[in-house]
Amino acid sequence: MILTVQHTTIYRYGAPVRGVVQSHRLTPSIFDGQRTRSWTITVDGGLSGGGFRDGAGDWVQGCSVRGPVTEVAVQVEGVVETQDLAGLLRGHRELVPPDCYLSETAVTRADAALTELAHAAIAGTSDPLDRAHRLAAAISDAITYQPDVTTANTTAAESLALGKGVCQDHAHALIAAARVQDIPARYVSGYLMADGDAVSNEAAHAWAELWIKGLGWIGFDPANRCCPDARFIRLGSGYDASDAAPIRGTARGPGAESLDVTVAIQAVQQ
Amino acid sequence: MAQTYFNEMYHNGRAREPYQQLENWTQAMPAEFRSLKQAEAEALFRRIGITFAVYGEGGDPDRLIPFDMFPRVFSNAEWTRLERGIKQRARALNAFLVDVYGRGEIVRTGRIPGRLVYQNEAYEKAVVGFVPPRGVYSHIVGIDLVRTGPDDFFVLEDNCRTPSGVSYMLENREIMMRMFPTLFRENRIQPVDSYPTILRRTLASVAPAKCTGEPTVVVLTPGHFNSAYYEHSFLSDMMGVELVEGQDLFVEGEFVYMRTTEGPKKVDVIYRRIDDAFIDPLCFRPDSMLGIPGLMDVYRSGGVSICSAPGAGVADDKAIYTYVPEMIRFYLGEEPILHNVQTWQCGKADDLKYVLENLGELVVKEVHGSGGYGMLVGPKSTKAQIEAFAERIKANPGNYIAQPTLALSTVPTFVNEGVAPRHVDLRPYCLVGERIELVPGGLTRVALTDGSLVVNSSQGGGVKDTWVLAG
Missing domain, CATH: 2.60.40.2250 (Immunoglobulin-like)
Structure with a gap:
């Protein structure tokens, strides 16, 4: 595309x-x-x-x-x-060790509810990729896309408690849940061509990437229940929205x- | 258990060679003359205004740290060995920093667990892939040493960020020379006053790629409310460079500029005495008012040098300390000249077992603690305190390390009753730039209370002039 x-x-x-x-x-x-x-x-x-x-x-x-x-x-x-790589960040040159993205920030700290959600989501599967998909699906289920109920400073725990948020909140919540399972996770900022019913946070878009051994970084967009495809343009990453701004x-x-x-x-x- | 301590002056009933001149000096000194001199020294320190807390211990910032006039002396041979060991350590720590912000070979080869490095609070993702000029992250390495015998020195901790206290080293010498000029004629004491010159040369030698001509060096301070402000202004003065605060600098285009009465002046090297978290609100803490917005972009694109380099703190963490001997072997292919204090990591099952069985004889510290908080000194604790602490360790073993209670050496010290042995430590300051240099001396801290092993100024510690004799 x-x-x-x-x-x-x-x-x-x-x-x-x-x-x-x-x-x-x-x-x-x-x-x-x-x-x-x-x-x-x-x-x-x-x-x-x-x-x-x-x-x-x-x-x-x-x-x-x-x-x-x-x-x-x-x-x-x-x-x-662009082309659809089913979320795979293939051929991306970087030096930061994935373990670095196990560190939490104030907005991606998992509270009891996020921890519980993370444990429940992966119950019954040990396959890392499957776990990542389930975590992303659980966040999509738990947080409904709704603009103007959260702010730039809303934390992952707060948006989960609200049950509402925008792409930034979805990404923060998924990062927090992934870290509970010791999966390195990071925030990605970029653009999304919003065709049909796809949502993007009016301005720019954001999603999360999770590190899966053997595959590398894989993008998950819980706001749209998908992995980044040819509609997405990736700009940069960080621990959270402010770090990746x-x-x-x-x-x-x-x-x-x-x-x-x-x-x-x-x-x-x- | 009766503990014996190494007395650096009197060993086996005789004055050791480096102290022989001092034996006559003290014996010939009348008590009244001594108290007169002590008062004179105090007046001099007050006049200079050197009253800050060492090592950021807090406490009353205007309190004078007691100065003891009895010097601590090293022979040339002793110092030569120390110097080699300190420089070796400074080289290895810098090699480690370049590695963990690069390919991380020491982690890949399984010599250090990745989580200790990459999930460390002091690890800065923002500088991954960047090699500072001359491959130096830590330009001033303060290495804290203790001695337990004639040939036994141990490293207590490394300080790779911005170790303080060097102004005491210089002022202690200045005051000793003023009060006892004859001592300096009778003893061949190596000078330390070249430190500011060497520091400036070191800083200039790491000027960034984009700097052409003579580099402009500045000292960046958080401001006069900082406990080490005296040292910041003292060092900038001695080096003949500007002392600036964040608001005096700004970023424009590819460079950092300093506001001056003649207009903006480009700055090439910043000796910062501000923590990483505060130096650039665009990169680190957005609420910082002390830093310079945009500094890190200029730094990473080669427009300015920052000393110590952001991210250097990951090398001086208590958990990383254990691995410094391994770094020396891995990067330098050498055996460590100075040894670490034996350290048990409670996160390891065998170590934990040993620690819990021997708590009464050990010192237990929190991995990330500082300033003596969350610490157990076994021999000085009650049974109830030890039992309570054991429970805390069991609850979170990975958070604790344990070390033997060290028999710190003593040096004669002037006390009310005359002269008596008191325990000491040592912090030399190693400078790393184009060359690795160490002035012959350092800061000796002394525990002034009889029997005390705690040299911290907040707990009754003082300072001494530290002599290295010429060969």
């Missing part, structure tokens, strides 16, 4: 700020499931900072804007060719910040 991406993030400041510094993880991953045909990231007045590929295989690019400025727009445009930034100045994000992913007719 050939997907076009248009992703605009506009930061507006209540008062002019002295400068803005950002760290971008906005470039498609390199692996067998996707090939980038074109990709540009534009920041008006932006000074390109240092760029590097990190240990997890993501391209990280620094960017700064000299003030005074009241608005910063980050525009991403590109075309990516496509844009992390800060402004020097007192102005209150507001954010406006639009994402359009379309399939090119062939």
